[in-house]
Amino acid sequence: MKKITILDIAKELDITFSTVARALNDHPAISVATKKAVRETADRLGYSPNKVASSLRSGKTKIIGILVPRLDVSFFSSVVHGIEGVMNENGYTILLYQSQESAKQESKGIDTFLRSRADGIIASISLETEDNGAYDEIKKRNIPLAFFDRVPQGLDVPSVTIDDYRGGFMATEHLIKAGYRRIVHINQYRNINIFNERLRGYLGALKQYGLPVDESLIIKGDFSLEFGRQCVRDLLAEGIDFDAIFTLEDFTAMGVVQELKAAGKRIPEQVGVAGFANEAFTSLVSPTISTVDQRTVEMGEEVAHLFLKLLKQGDYYKHRPEKIVLEPRLLVRESSSR
Amino acid sequence: MKKITILDIAKELDITFSTVARALNDHPAISVATKKAVRETADRLGYSPNKVASSLRSGKTKIIGILVPRLDVSFFSSVVHGIEGVMNENGYTILLYQSQESAKQESKGIDTFLRSRADGIIASISLETEDNGAYDEIKKRNIPLAFFDRVPQGLDVPSVTIDDYRGGFMATEHLIKAGYRRIVHINQYRNINIFNERLRGYLGALKQYGLPVDESLIIKGDFSLEFGRQCVRDLLAEGIDFDAIFTLEDFTAMGVVQELKAAGKRIPEQVGVAGFANEAFTSLVSPTISTVDQRTVEMGEEVAHLFLKLLKQGDYYKHRPEKIVLEPRLLVRESSSR
């Protein structure tokens, strides 16, 4: 099948290719008759506009790059789902790249977007990212950029996040109100803003309700299920007094629940548990696990809308960047209802 | 920041832009000294190659389109994760499109890929897709195309699937071997190949082990958790005799488990349960649910490799298309271990 261009259509109709181009773009100064004729022959010949050529000429690709740590984590795939839905409705296509939580891969992704001349970039940084060099480059080239959830520190850019402080606060406050007093918090050791915020929220709630901060109740590790189990084993072995556990992530909470059950502790009577993320399993396991919902799809839609607004306004780095903060949703379930 | 092109580099070094182009592409007939000089000034000036221009000229975009029903389903996001990983290593970038299970959106996605001059397309069809018109168009244009999991019927194309018949067979066989005799199968009502295969597998196992097929034990609906509950309520209300339930999907199995527990039936002693998909929650709920793993990430990697092979061989529609069928993995858990 020979590739059909506007020139072929022009020859067929004995007009010039620029008339064809205008007709196809629904230019006002083209007669209805010509437009109709052009469209018909275009269809008949099986014409497919070459976006590469038009992008080169116009300088607009209608492509936006999305950079996420990894797509096999439901949080990120949900957000991408939300972004794609909105951007698609607005005529944009998504170029997808996974950083695999590696700073090097992340730079490669941004470079790919830059070479591809994406009209904009939406990202959530990797755990490894330490400096913002790659993102500065985007800014330098005046390409619109927005972040969701994991926002680089010290870079003043538009973003959509949930209020992780509030999330940590709400979960802890709920545990306190349920009568728990010695609340363990399991966090992680890296210096990631959103995770630090959850810890701050935990501390804020303790303070507001006049509970002492006990360093032995704050544990740092990773957010695996196994680490949750480990923590419970350690707490019990060391004979530390506690009556609730709030983890920074649901999988950790799941591990906590498993190990508490294995140790014969009754949930929620003896120990209350709350997680974070609203993973699908939290509402299916027994006991169902209280958690904080991050409104993932909405987050994607919000960042897409924010982005479209940015694209419309032009000079992307002159206005003060808009930072949307979504209110998390506390989901009280069996694991903390006593 | 002015946009830097190879011409700027050429001027800077007082050579022609074609020499610069060759140097950047590591052409063998360019002196090492020139290459070095070119690369240094390219870096210094902040040159970023314009992929749009090179694509237009070369006819290759190094982009492949991935069309999936939706990304907020862990099955699809895992596969995409697998595909992206492999394609990325091989210098390809992913253009992502969600059909949202709509045939119309699906056509739009393919059209977008065609206009974007993607070097190839990988897809999994929507539930709604009835005719293959949109895919014929891809074939007509001699663009490589491969499918995973949901393959259109009557279109002879490369694909990677799991052996759904085997999956249905394995799950049913396992239940039979565990001593269950009146095994209910919950499937769905649409005419989707992979789901029909699971049903066939169920029937095949019954036959092989000399068990009668009882139509009242085969139920068709959707694959929601709620439908699973509904089925159990109906089975019990109608007093139908059964001792195991094999569902085409894990969420349905979850509903089945919940309702059986609510009705005071002991799992697996009185009723055995098996699902399909290996959703994360199946290993976390109580009892843990036996299921069939679909090897999602591998499926993505396989289809990517198949695709790269296709791209290499050229004439995409002359060879007999390769159809890779992965063996599913039966995961026996508590819900069927008696």
Next chain:
DNA sequence: CTGAAAGCGCTAACAG
């Protein structure tokens, strides 16, 4: 080893 020149398919300014 390097240069000159053509052209990929389209957009858009200018001319009529």
Next chain:
DNA sequence: CTGTTAGCGCTTTCAG
């Protein structure tokens, strides 16, 4: 309302 013309930034022959 339509035609003419000039590129967008690169790849790729053909020369030298």
